[in-house]
Amino acid sequence: MSLELSSSRLSKVELSFGQKVASLNWGLIILICGTVGFGIAVLYSLAEGSTSTWVQQQSIRFAIGFTLMIAIALIDVRFWLRVAYIAYGFAIVALLAVEAAGIIGKGAQRWVDIGIITFQPSELMKIALVMALARFFHEHTLEEAQKVRTLAVPALLILVPAALVLQQPDLGTAAMLLLVGGAILLLVGVKLRWFALLIALGAGALPFGWNFLHDYQKDRILTFMDPERDPLGAGYHILQSKIALGSGGVFGRGYMEGTQSHLNFLPEMQTDFIFTTLAEEFGLVGALVLIGLYVLLIAYGAAIALRSRNHFGRILAAGITSMFFCYVFINIAMVTGVLPVVGVPLPLISYGGTALVTLMCGFGLVISVYVHRDIRIPRRPGGPVA
């Protein structure tokens, strides 16, 4: 690889291991650790002070996630550029495998068991999609990116996995893939009028899409429109969630004092509805602190994206950050009754390994972008560097 280097810091093509470690974004790392710690404290409260229920498991997953994050961060961002399509291809194959297994097993299946660990291909796909799109737009100029013909490829890159995930059926992840893909298209400069057209088309397709939804999904959407429709059935979750949130008030009911969650009125309290518990016990203040942490994380991500001297890194960091934002927004909007109930966890807080590890791997990539921020990468391998 022959790179033209100008500035003094870029006098060396390759960074030494020590230099990499020294340039890790410790502020972002501490923020991530603090947020996960907050989540573990909430899980501790939910388990009535027991560490064996959720805290231990979650801590182990955090340790794994942390290790992966640092490892990914230390790997050269050009490596990630190289493997972007491979990762995407692998994710597609895994999704198809799950689909096939689902057909055989007659029922929803999201997991692949590869011996030592099980993982959800849809999670891998979230990262892989960002990587693939980042590589695609890294390799195309703005002019090309604004041409409809060029956009066929990224459109397929987004829609194929989204369709596969929707088949599982996993409405939440499908929406995430569409939103993240859309955000990246927006960031790389696709003309805004295409978005307007897409939104119009999407709205037009809604009535047809309705028929493809499962009964429980239709139920959730109808319930969202009118939560009191069935207060003991589909509306129960959201109603109890709102009661928990509301009863928390400004300062909350106090740590380990939330009645709604401790008395099991809240469903999924340790996973998708954990924000409710947090807001019940810590009140509006606690909720705003958490949202503040998220805003800081997103701002960090955006700053890293803007700071990168290579387009791949920019798109990668901004894409991952957008995905993180989608998690935050969809989850909180869902538990506060702004959006229908879809299965999206609260990032870095909800109990569950896959989402946590995926997100931390994502942040690993963001930090890798930061570590390798000054490396310029030619649009095409061997091409001129700007």
Place this chain on the structure above:
Amino acid sequence: MERQREQGRYKTFVRRTVLVGGAQTALLSILVGRLYYLQVVRSEQYRMLADENRISLRLLAPPRGFILDRNGDTLAGNSQNYRILLVPEQTKTPGMTTKQSVDRTLQDLAKVIPLADYERQRILREVGRKREFLPITVAENVTWEDFSRINVNAPDLPGIVPDVGETRNYPLGPTLAHVVGYVAAVADGDVIDDPVLELPGFKIGRAGIERSSDLMLRGKAGTSHVEVNAHGRVIRELDRLEGRQGQDVFLTIDGPLQQFVTDRLGAEAASAVVMDVVTGDILAMASTPSFDPINFTYGLSKDQWDALVTNQRKPLINKAVSGQYPPGSTFKPMVALAALESNVVGSDHKVFCPGQMELGDRIFHCWKKGGHGNLDMAGALEQSCDVYFYDIARRIGIDRIAEMAKRFGLGTAPNLGLGTERPGLIPTREWKQSKLGQSWQAGETLIAGIGQGFITATPLQLARMCAQLANGGKQVTPRLVLPPDDDGRVGTPTLDTADQAKPLVLPQNLAVVHEGMFRVVNSSRGTAYAARIVQKGLEMAGKSGTSQVKGITLAEREEGLPNINNVPWEEREHAVFIAFAPVGNPRYAIAVLVEHGGGGSSVSGPIARDVLREVQRRDPARKGRKQLAGDNPPGARG
């Protein structure tokens, strides 16, 4: 060239990042606004809903008040009820459905205590209906032996919970069942005026004092606020407000005397009422045969119920207050007093009894075939001469007789609070005209003169009548429940409530009746001489009565009255007896009625004697004197 391209991309990227950042800020603002709305604006409302969610109000059943006798001994109390409960959730074992695991536990339980198959089916049915952590009753009133056996085996019986509840008990059992009554589960038709009635297993008074004093006995339910989780499981108690225990009710009944009377009545279909002639206290009120009130508490089986209902001796009826019988000759004091008070005849009025009396074309017989000869009023009472009373009844007429009977409380239902008191019947001309649309016949007056015909009275009414004869003609109101004393305490037994009321009849007239009733028992010519009390100072006075159930035909009379043992039970005469004692200063009155018992003096008289002797022996004023054991006088004959 490449640098410019890169610059263009970067500028666009920055612009778009700002755009996306702005959109994200806007979206997050929506969420923050939403949180503000939920957690600040509507916080109060949601706080209330959260409390409603978690706090549930439970009622605590108050312990039922006791029913005590005049000595403070328990007639109806609460005792511990050993129960076996089953919590389906706790039977669970991996790999089994709840039903299967419950069934297995029940099979294990059946090895320890007997468990009928239909009971097992019932429990399994309930398992499906109730939530899994709610206990199901497996058995109630388990014996102590079975209960301890289950306790010992508890580790091998997952889900089985031995429990101690409260249940009603009646130490005297059938002896006082008609008075005390019983409790039973709240039925669908009951008026639910108190939320406590909705508690599962709550029992209310269904008969007797248990029913009439139910509100007092019931008490007030306590409340307990408990925190429940989303499944209704109780997590902890937040606060508890103890209820008020039901008030105790003191009865005028003397438990041991009641037992004595019941034992004395034995297997007869009979009834006896013992009354304090001064206070009106009912010291004993027995009705046989009886039933065990405890059987009603948990519901009777159909066989048990059928047996009670079809029994021709009517165990469910309180004969003392509900049984209406012709009083027979025990009514004669009323006729005598009616004659004396109306000044139609004097006590020296004499009638010759030839054994029968003719009125129009009908012949009215005296019970004594050969006749009594010449008798005055006291003598006629002594020997219970029917002809004498035909004579004076004819002279005074039915309305005067009826007036006197009513003055002594006959014809109206006394109110003891049992709800089953019957009025009996005292006929008048007007009554017959309006009820039957027929005019009164002179012969009916004669029949009324010997307490037969239309006239009926309950044993309670006869006891009251006798008490009023005994106490100098003063009106007494029979009572069963002791009223609260001045301190507001309920049921301190008081003996003397001096009645200042004007006597019902003139003392000299009453003296004639007393004389006659004294001689009935204490004169050798008296109908109940054999039933006299020989102990000095305890002597009683009385009047026998034998009331016909079926008319005696002319043919029967000519053949001579058949031996009582040859007459079917239900056609035999009722044996009635009223008495009071001691004759010097009467304190106790009694009425005894043995259904189809035969002669009043021979069957009911000895019962009255034994009871009056017993009640005097138990008299608190006589305590310390020498024991009066039963040295009965020789053989009786009415």
